[in-house]
Amino acid sequence: MQNLLFMQGQGHLDQGDLQAAMSAFNSYLTRFPDGPHTAAALQRIGLISQQQGDLGAAEAFYTRILSEYPADPAADTARLALIDLMTAQNRYEEAKATATQRLAEDPPAPVRIALVERLVSLHDGDTGVSQSASYLYQLYRLLPAPENASWAEALIQTIDKMNREQITALWDLMDDRRMRSHLMYRYAVVLVLEADYDDALEILNAFQASFPGHPHTPDAANLVEMLSRRLAFTPRTVGCLLPLSGAYEAYGRRALNAIEFALSAQPHGEGIAPIRLVVRDTASREQVAVQAVKELHQAGVGLILGPITTAPAAVSQAQQLAIPIIAFTQRPEITQAGDFVFRHFITPQSQVKTLIGYFSKELGLTDYAIMYPEENYGRTFMTAFWDEVLNQGGRMVGVESYSPEQTDFADTIKKLVGTYYPVPAELQARPVVQVEESPYFRDTSEGDPIDHLETLLPDPITRLSGLFHQDPDQDRIKGPALGRRSVEEQDRPVTDFDVLFIPDSPQMAGLILPQLAYYDVKQIYTVGTNLWHAQQLIDMTRKYAQNAVLVDGFYQDSDQAHVQRFVKSYTSIYGRKPGIIEAFAFDTASFVFSLLHQNDIHMRHELRDALKQMMFEQGVTGPTAFGPNGESIKRMTLLRIKGRRFVEIPRP
Structure with a gap:
């Protein structure tokens, strides 16, 4: 059913x-x-x-x-x-x-x-x-x-x-x-x-x-x-993308001179194929730079040297076309445009990394302070320095800013060393009691000494905290106002840092260094960026700049033989000593030309990979390699002011 x-x-x-x-x-x-x-x-x-x-x-x-x-x-x-x-x-x-x-x-x-x-x-x-x-x-x-x-x-x-x-x-x-x-x-x-x-x-x-x-x-x-x-390129063909006209023409000409000088130093002779340079002018303008990158691509270059300015637009276009490009710029995050983009130039990060590495690892110092101008350059270096101090295990114990128009740095210095704010009267240390007057040494028949404590140590904080103690090695009783200083002591600076970093121009540093001495801020290292590498700083400060430490990407007067040869030869041809732009352009061209001579490279991505794997030992700006992100890995030159000249600090 x-x-x-x-x-x-x-x-x-x-x-x-x-x-x-x-x-x-x-x-x-x-x-x-x-x-x-x-x-x-x-x-x-x-x-x-x-x-x-x-x-x-x-x-x-x-x-x-x-x-x-x-x-x-x-x-x-x-x-x-x-x-x-x-x-x-x-x-x-x-x-x-x-x-x-x-x-x-x-x-x-x-x-x-x-x-x-x-x-x-x-x-x-x-x-x-x-x-x-x-x-x-x-x-x-x-x-x-x-x-x-x-x-x-x-x-x-x-x-x-x-x-x-x-x-x-x-x-x-x-x-x-x-x-x-x-x-x-x-x-x-x-x-x-x-x-x-x-x-x-x-x-x-x-x-x-x-x-x-x-x-x-x-x-x-x-x-x-x-x-x-x-991806293929014309063998041994290199592009140059530089400002050869416009506002930055002088810098572009100096870089081109150095690149051509590096080319002239390459081996020549039978069986050695020459390097061919294809030069384009950015005219110091971004649209022109983008078009120039396209023209260099059409010309079959394997790699582009430059630019100096107009870098963001140029490297973006080079990345799209898969052309390795090595920029001479400090522009932040430029290498984030892609894996074909490289930077070979001095940067805030490379400077502070070198400085802190020297003080922390070689001198064993840990405590740092910063005085910086309240503008973009100062803020950039302040942030980079602070980050690197923490990264290398140091401590930042003081940071003070000042106006770029400032000439009197008394308040800034006093804030840095703890003498700007007066100690309130109720927190000042009280007079101490001499041993011979101390009730602790009196006959107890006169009463318990603790009864006299209020009169003896009237400071309410000392009485309530119970922190008073007798030091047997001293002939007095101490009422310990922890961290408190006497009226006389509060005017003395407390330099609880080993290194003072001042990322500013030589003119401003020339005003600050004497005032540090005037306010008794001594027994520290005063430190600057590559801007301090100027005779003007020594002329302005004389004795107050002695032993100041600074960093730079190139030192003309280096004792290293290959640097001396470069400076001498370059000067004899161009009638002027090479500066930092010439030095970086020369090194960059030299290792690129060397790669093209020594390797059987036919594709741009192979050239990119070769750059990331190379180690260029004998650069006039120091040994150079590139990280996976395209940033150059190198240790900057450290200089110290000695007398009326800059001297190179020897490094291990």
């Missing part, structure tokens, strides 16, 4: 007679509430309710089945219907959660396939590409061929929409060789779109070798040809 009644309801449902089917299933539930078809009957009633548009009732029946009959086969049917209902109501997250929860329980294969099909649909679209591909891959692997053909095609189409991060996330998941080939090709295409040409070329070459008969093989070959043309 139970089976007959249920079958009647199913027959009506199959014929589309929803009312008769609903009546039969309800009768079954009334007569056989615990029958073998109870869950199935509830599922059919939910389905009929859904078809009649009563979605609330349908959901209630489906939910009841999942709650009361989770192990019944009808539960999976109800769950799938519930997911479809939620999807129709745009309740996508609930639908996803319901499907993934059941999927985690390892359902039978038909149920798993049905769940995954729904999850593919739910994750369809740009925001769900990775998840959609993951579920498509499951279908592709779950179904046998040729049933999985449509899912394979859908998966390949989804892969063709992926970005770099999505491909990387799915690579380990997809161990199928066919699908990995599509991932690999798509990854190369993405790299081309992102202008990461050298990595794209490497992957495309590997793709061609691994999948010779692949449908994308012709496309890969075309991309390889295009990238090879883009």
Whole structure:
């Protein structure tokens, strides 16, 4: 009877007679509430309710089945219907959660396939590409061929929409060789779109070798040809991008002279191919610099030396064209433009790193202070110095700023050494009591000495704290006002630092150093930036600048033989001694020319990689290497003022 009644309801449902089917299933539930078809009957009633548009009732029946009959086969049917209902109501997250929860329980294969099909649909679209591909891959692997053909095609189409991060996330998941080939090709295409040409070329070459008969093989070959043309350069051809007109012409001319001087010093003769320079003028303007980079690319240069100014625009364009470029600039964060961008020049960071490394590691000093002008240069160096002090394990014990127009630094100095603010009268140390007057040495018959303490030590802080003590090595009783100083002592400076850093011009330093001496700030190292490397500072301060330490990127009067040769030869040709711009331009050109002579390099990315791996030992600005971020790694020159001249500080 139970089976007959249920079958009647199913027959009506199959014929589309929803009312008769609903009546039969309800009768079954009334007569056989615990029958073998109870869950199935509830599922059919939910389905009929859904078809009649009563979605609330349908959901209630489906939910009841999942709650009361989770192990019944009808539960999976109800769950799938519930997911479809939620999807129709745009309740996508609930639908996803319901499907993934059941999927985690390892359902039978038909149920798993049905769940995954729904999850593919739910994750369809740009925001769900990775998840959609993951579920498509499951279908592709779950179904046998040729049933999985449509899912394979859908998966390949989804892969063709992926970005770099999505491909990387799915690579380990997809161990199928066919699908990995599509991932690999798509990854190369993405790299081309992102202008990461050298990595794209490497992957495309590997793709061609691994999948010779692949449908994308012709496309890969075309991309390889295009990238090879883009990345290749005319052998031993170097571009120069310098301001040869406009506001910064003088600097550009000096740099070009040094580069040409470096070229003249290269080996010549039979069998040695010469270096070719292609020079372009930035005119000290950004738009001109960008166009000049494009022209140098068309000229087939392998690398660009410069610029000095207009650096941000120029390096951005060079990065887009995948041309290594070495800028002579202090502009912050210039190398963040990309992996083809290098900097070889003195920077605030390189200066403070050298200074603090010397004082901390070589002299063992730990305590630092800063006096800086309240303007961009001063703030930049103050921040860099402070950060590097902490980075090298030191302590910053004092920081004071002053106006760039200031000439009287009394208040600034007093604030730095603790004599600016007077000690309040109630915190000043009280007169001490001599031993011979001390009640501690009196006959106790005259009473307990503690009774006289209020008169003896009237300072309320001393009395209440209980910190007074007798020092047996001294002939007096001390009432310890901790950290307090006498009226006379409060005018004496407290120089609790070893090094005072003053990042300012020689003119301002020339005003500050004598005033430090006047206010008795002595027995410390006064330290400056490369701006202090000027005779004007010595002329202004004379004895007050003695033993001051400064940093610079180049020292004309160095005792090193190769520096002396450079200065002498350059001066004889150009009639003036080389400065810091000439020195850095000369070194940069020298190691670039050396790389081109010594290495069989045909691609710009190979030249970029060679720069990051080289170590140039004999530079006139010191040994040079480049970090992974394109910043030069070098130790600046340290100088000390001695008498009326600057002398180089020997380093280990």
